[in-house]
Amino acid sequence: MLSHGESVPDVFRWVPRLPGNSVVLASASALRDPAMPAALRVACRQARTAGPVRLWLAVPGLAATDWGRPLAAELGAEVLVPEGPLTIVPDGSLFAGRWWLFRPGGSAVPVGSRYPTPPWEALLPESSGAIAVPAGLLVGGTKADHAAAQSVAVAQQHPRILLGAVAAPEQVATLLGQLPSELRLNCELVPMAPETRTAEWFQKVATLLGDDVLATTGPVRHSPDTGTSVVVPDEQGRPAWRAFAAVLRHTPTGQARVVRIGPPPDGWEARSMHYRREDLDVVARVVPAGLALVAAAEAGQLSAADRLPYEPDRLTVVIGSTGTPVSRAFADALRTLLGALPAGCLARLRLTVLGTVDPVTAAELRVAAAPHPLDLPQAAHPVTVSVPPAALVSAPPAPRPAPPPPPASTRATRPAPEPPEIHPQAAEEALDQPTEVIPLPTATETTAELPPSLVPVTSRNPWFDADHHSTAEEQTAFAAAAGTAYNDALAGVNSALALTPALRAGIAEGAKADFVAVRLYTGRTRFGAVEVNRALRAGDITSLRDYIACLISGLRRLPVHNGATFRRTTNESCYEAGQIVIEPGFVSACGDGAPNIADAGVDVVIWSRSGRRVRALSDGEPGEVVFAADTRFKVLAVPRDGLAAVLFRELPPDEQSTADVLDDTDQSVLATLREMLSSGVRRVDVDTERLAVFTEPIGLVAPQQARLTAAAVQ
Numbered sequence: 230m231l232s233h234g235e236s237v238p239d240v241f242r243w244v245p246r247l248p249g250n251s252v253v254l255a256s257a258s259a260l261r262d263p264a265m266p267a268a269l270r271v272a273c274r275q276a277r278t279a280g281p282v283r284l285w286l287a288v289p290g291l292a293a294t295d296w297g298r299p300l301a302a303e304l305g306a307e308v309l310v311p312e313g314p315l316t317i318v319p320d321g322s323l324f325a326g327r328w329w330l331f332r333p334g335g336s337a338v339p340v341g342s343r344y345p346t347p348p349w350e351a352l353l354p355e356s357s358g359a360i361a362v363p364a365g366l367l368v369g370g371t372k373a374d375h376a377a378a379q380s381v382a383v384a385q386q387h388p389r390i391l392l393g394a395v396a397a398p399e400q401v402a403t404l405l406g407q408l409p410s411e412l413r414l415n416c417e418l419v420p421m422a423p424e425t426r427t428a429e430w431f432q433k434v435a436t437l438l439g440d441d442v443l444a445t446t447g448p449v450r451h452s453p454d455t456g457t458s459v460v461v462p463d464e465q466g467r468p469a470w471r472a473f474a475a476v477l478r479h480t481p482t483g484q485a486r487v488v489r490i491g492p493p494p495d496g497w498e499a500r501s502m503h504y505r506r507e508d509l510d511v512v513a514r515v516v517p518a519g520l521a522l523v524a525a526a527e528a529g530q531l532s533a534a535d536r537l538p539y540e541p542d543r544l545t546v547v548i549g550s551t552g553t554p555v556s557r558a559f560a561d562a563l564r565t566l567l568g569a570l571p572a573g574c575l576a577r578l579r580l581t582v583l584g585t586v587d588p589v590t591a592a593e594l595r596v597a598a599a600p601h602p603l604d605l606p607q608a609a610h611p612v613t614v615s616v617p618p619a620a621l622v623s624a625p626p627a628p629r630p631a632p633p634p635p636p637a638s639t640r641a642t643r644p645a646p647e648p649p650e651i652h653p654q655a656a657e658e659a660l661d662q663p664t665e666v667i668p669l670p671t672a673t674e675t676t677a678e679l680p681p682s683l684v685p686v687t688s689r690n691p692w693f694d695a696d697h698h699s700t701a702e703e704q705t706a707f708a709a710a711a712g713t714a715y716n717d718a719l720a721g722v723n724s725a726l727a728l729t730p731a732l733r734a735g736i737a738e739g740a741k742a743d744f745v746a747v748r749l750y751t752g753r754t755r756f757g758a759v760e761v762n763r764a765l766r767a768g769d770i771t772s773l774r775d776y777i778a779c780l781i782s783g784l785r786r787l788p789v790h791n792g793a794t795f796r797r798t799t800n801e802s803c804y805e806a807g808q809i810v811i812e813p814g815f816v817s818a819c820g821d822g823a824p825n826i827a828d829a830g831v832d833v834v835i836w837s838r839s840g841r842r843v844r845a846l847s848d849g850e851p852g853e854v855v856f857a858a859d860t861r862f863k864v865l866a867v868p869r870d871g872l873a874a875v876l877f878r879e880l881p882p883d884e885q886s887t888a889d890v891l892d893d894t895d896q897s898v899l900a901t902l903r904e905m906l907s908s909g910v911r912r913v914d915v916d917t918e919r920l921a922v923f924t925e926p927i928g929l930v931a932p933q934q935a936r937l938t939a940a941a942v943q
C-alpha cells in the first residue's frame with residue numbers, strides 16, 4: 230500500500246488476499262505526489278518477490294498510461310490495471326469499468342470488472358439496458374441510485390439486481406428471464422428507492438416471470454463489526470433502520486417467506502430463522518413484518534404472524550400465537566428485546582398481541598412495552614378476545630353484552646392509558662370478573678334474490694386512473710372551491726408533514742393540495758367521504774372533479790396497506806361468491822379491526838393490496854384505509870357459504886380475473902381470511918358521525934344511479 234505518511238484507510242484493510250494474487254493500492258495523497266510512478270514500480274517489485282502469478286494495480290487511470298505492458302515484461306508476471314474510475318466496496322471488493330490483463334510479451338485482454346472475480350460475472354447479459362455496478366446490475370437508476378449502488382455489498386455466490394426509482398417490473402422480469410436458470414434462482418433483487426420496495430412490486434415481477442423471486446428488504450451493506458446486513462433507508466435515502474428479515478421469497482400469488490435473516494439484536498444469538506437468548510424461554514422468530522415472540526418449542530412453526538406483510542416504514546413485533554396463552558415470560562422477553570433494539574427500529578415500532586392474555590399478563594406486557602403502545606386482542610380490556618369456530622357457521626345469534634351509555638362526545642369512548650405501575654391485588658381481582666367475548670355476528674338464512682332497490686356495478690370507465698398525478702390547474706381550482714375548509718385542513722397537513730418525515734420526501738409546495746384533499750375526505754365537511762361518495766355513485770362530480778383528482782393523487786403518495794380490512798353491511802344477500810363488482814366511490818375500511826357497529830348486519834372483510842393508510846393525515850379514524858374510486862372487488866364468500874361475513878379481494882387494475890370462478894389466488898386469500906376469522910377479530914370503535922362511511926354497500930347502487938354512472942363516463 231502506497232501512502233504519503235497518513236494512516237492506512239480502513240477500507241484498504243478489507244481487500245481480501247487471494248493465493249497467487251497481490252494487490253497494490255495507493256492513497257489519494259500518494260496519487261498526487263510526483264514521485265508516485267517510481268514508488269509504484271518499487272512496490273510492484275516488492276509484491277513480486279512474494280511469488281504471485283497475478284499483480285493487481287488498484288490505481289485509477291493506469292490503463293490509459295500504458296503501464297501494464299512494460300511492467301509485465303519487467304516483472305515476468307501477469308499485471309492487471311483498471312480502466313476508468315475505481316471503487317473499493319466496504320466488503321473489500323474492487324470494481325472498475327474494466328480490468329485489463331497484461332502478460333509478458335502478450336497483448337492486453339479484458340478480464341471483467343471485479344476483484345475477487347465472482348463466478349457469475351461472465352454469465353450476466355451484456356445488452357440488458359442495465360448498468361454494471363459492483364454487486365451486479367442496476368436497473369432504472371437515477372444519479373442518486375447509481376451513487377448509492379457503489380456501496381452495496383458484493384456476494385460471490387450470486388449477483389444482485391439493484392432496482393432504481395424508475396425501474397419497471399416488466400424490465401426486471403425480462404432481465405431475470407435472460408439469466409441461466411441456476412443463476413436466476415439465487416439472484417437477489419435489491420430495492421434502492423421507495424418506489425420499488427413494496428410487496429406488490431415484487432409480486433408483479435414474480436407474476437410476469439411466472440416464478441418466485443428473491444428480494445432483499447433494502448440495500449445490502451457490509452460492516453467489519455456486524456457483517457452483512459440490510460439497512461432500510463428513509464424517504465430521503467439516508468440509512469434509517471436495520472431489517473431483521475433480510476431476504477424474502479415472493480410468489481406470484483402474493484405470499485412472502487423469509488429465506489435469510491440479518492444480524493441479531495444486541496445480546497441475542499441468531500439460530501436458523503430466529504434469535505434467542507439462553508436466559509429466556511421465548512425466542513424472536515423472524516417474519517416478513519419483523520419479529521414474532523413465540524415459545525421456543527414453536528420456533529420452527531409458521532403462524533398468522535408469517536402472513537403479515539413487510540412494510541418499509543414499520544417494524545412489527547408480534548407477541549404470541551393465535552389461540553395460544555401468553556405467559557408472563559413473554560413480558561420478560563419483550564422488555565429484553567426492546568432494550569436491545571436500536572433507535573431506528575424503535576422509531577417505527579408496532580407491538581401487537583396475537584395470543585390469548587389474562588389481565589395480569591396484559592398489565593405486565595403494557596409495562597414492558599412502555600412507552601410504546603401495545604395492541605391487545607380487545608381494545609376495551611386487557612383480556613382475551615376469543616371467537617370459537619362455531620361462531621362462524623349458521624347458528625342463532627349469540628347474545629352480546631349491553632353497550633355502555635354513550636359519552637357526551639360523538640366519538641365512542643376509547644380505553645384510557647394503562648398506568649405505568651402494576652397493582653397485583655387489583656389485577657388478581659380482575660381475574661374473577663367474567664371475560665367479555667365478542668363473537669362475529671352469526672349468519673342467518675338469506676335468499677339469493679337481489680332487492681329491487683340495488684343492482685351491482687359490473688362495467689364502468691373510471692373518471693381517473695388510479696395513478697393519476699394532479700395538475701397545477703386541478704390543485705388551484707380545488708383550493709379555490711374548498712375555500713376556508715382548504716385553509717383549515719392545510720394547517721393539519723403542515724403539522725403532519727412536520728411530524729412525519731416520510732411524507733415530506735420529494736413533495737413540492739403545490740402537491741400539498743393532494744394531502745389537503747385526503748384530510749378533507751376523512752373529515753366532516755362537505756368534502757367528507759359520505760358527500761363525495763354520494764356524488765360519485767350518482768355519476769355527477771361536476772363541482773368536485775378537481776378535488777377528486779387531488780384526492781386520488783394524494784392517496785397514491787401514502788403507504789400501502791397489505792392484508793385484511795373491515796367494514797359492515799346490511800346488504801349481504803346482494804352478493805354471490807365469484808362476483809366482480811366496481812365501486813364508483815372511494816371505499817373506507819378499518820385496518821386495525823372490525824368496526825363495532827351493532828345494527829349494521831354482518832362484517833365485510835376486504836383483502837387489500839393497494840388500499841392506502843391515511844393515519845398520518847387523518848381527521849377521522851386512526852386506522853382508516855382508503856381504496857381509490859373505481860376499484861374492482863371480487864366476492865370470495867358470503868353468509869350463505871357458512872360464514873358470518875362477506876369476504877372480498879381487491880383486484881389490481883391489470884389483473885384479468887374470471888367472474889363466477891375462484892382461481893388459485895382467490896382460494897389462497899380465502900383460506901387466509903377463513904383462518905383469520907376462526908381466530909377471532911378485534912373490535913374497534915368508530916366515530917358515530919361517520920358510520921355511513923363504513924357501511925355503504927360496495928359496488929351496489931340504485932338502478933337509476935347505475936344508468937347515470939355508466940352514462941357519465943362514456
